[in-house]
Amino acid sequence: MLAIDRFAAPLFGIGLALSAMTLPCHAFDTSNEMNEDSSPFALFKFGFSAYKNGHKDEAVKALRFAAEKGHQGANWKLARMYAEGDGVKEDDYEAYKMFAQVIHEGADQGTENESYVADALVALAGYVKRGIPNSPIRSDPGAARDLYLQAASNFGDPDAQFELGKMLIKGEGGQPNPNQAARWFRLSAQKGHAGAQAMLGNLLFQAGKTVRGLAMMTAAFERASKQDRVWIGDIQEQAFSIADEADRRTAIVLAQDIIKTGDF
Numbered sequence: 255m256l257a258i259d260r261f262a263a264p265l266f267g268i269g270l271a272l273s274a275m276t277l278p279c280h281a282f283d284t285s286n287e288m289n290e291d292s293s294p295f296a297l298f299k300f301g302f303s304a305y306k307n308g309h310k311d312e313a314v315k316a317l318r319f320a321a322e323k324g325h326q327g328a329n330w331k332l333a334r335m336y337a338e339g340d341g342v343k344e345d346d347y348e349a350y351k352m353f354a355q356v357i358h359e360g361a362d363q364g365t366e367n368e369s370y371v372a373d374a375l376v377a378l379a380g381y382v383k384r385g386i387p388n389s390p391i392r393s394d395p396g397a398a399r400d401l402y403l404q405a406a407s408n409f410g411d412p413d414a415q416f417e418l419g420k421m422l423i424k425g426e427g428g429q430p431n432p433n434q435a436a437r438w439f440r441l442s443a444q445k446g447h448a449g450a451q452a453m454l455g456n457l458l459f460q461a462g463k464t465v466r467g468l469a470m471m472t473a474a475f476e477r478a479s480k481q482d483r484v485w486i487g488d489i490q491e492q493a494f495s496i497a498d499e500a501d502r503r504t505a506i507v508l509a510q511d512i513i514k515t516g517d518f
Contacts, residue, residue, distance in 0.1 A: 294323035295325065297316050297317070297319050298316070298325045298327055300316045301313045301314075301315075301317035301331070305317075305341070311341070314332070314342060317331055324359075326356055326359055326361075326370050326371075327370055329355055329370075330356050330370040330373065333352035333353045334349070336348045336349035336352065337349035337377060347386050347388075347391065349377070350378065350381050350391060353374040353378045354374075356371060357371055368409055372409035372414070375401050375405035375414065376402070376405050376413050379398045379401035379414070379417065382397050382398040383395055383427075394427075396427040396428060399418065399426065399427035400427075403418055406441075410441070412450065413447070415442035415445075415447070415450065416447050419439040419450065420453070422435035422438065436457050438450075446477075448474045448477045448482055448486065449486070451471075451473065452470070452471050452474035452478070452482075452486040452489065452490070454470060455471035455473075456471060459493050464497055465501050465508060466505075466508070467493065468490075468493055468497055468501065468505035468509075469505040469509040469518075470509075471489060471490040472490060473518065474486055474490075475487055476509070
């Protein structure tokens, strides 16, 4: 089992006990066919179906009971809902505690629970990096970097690899290490992470590999989400503004090949 307990000291030094993370019990009246005595998987399946169909109040009740019965996916889904204010009032500290429970339970290698633990590690790292106002969680970049490293190394999570690369570039939570940052960006980019591809392209551009760097940033911009296009567009435009015309044209052609083949 991939356990995360070796990070328990820096992360849970605030004195949280897992018993304090137990979800409160509520009356369950979502269906004549489903009640609190149903199996954890049945409750989770019902809750997820209710969520997809827009019945989020019913989904929360079912997922809570599934989580109380030890269903890791239900705990993870509830954490996501609290983190995003999706069907419940947004509550980062509540989400933090639920993600922490998912991590504490760990995951057997090759099971679907690995994806829950990996995502929970990334979410928790974000909370620890910035802190949670009006809660015991204070900003601790060093602990956040450890959590990203855990998710990046043990689970190969592309978001963790990207975030870890950024911290290594900036020297957040430890010494800067551009070479290691490039390694993590490459691993993340190979999984299709547009932000990592843009960062790697920018590093290559700064290292003198002008055409390749420009092409990667251009391809990343085309593939990025609307939100990520803002910052990727900024670094791409800065690079294009100092490149000569021949390099720009070659990079644009190469970017189309990258987009088409996915090979950078």
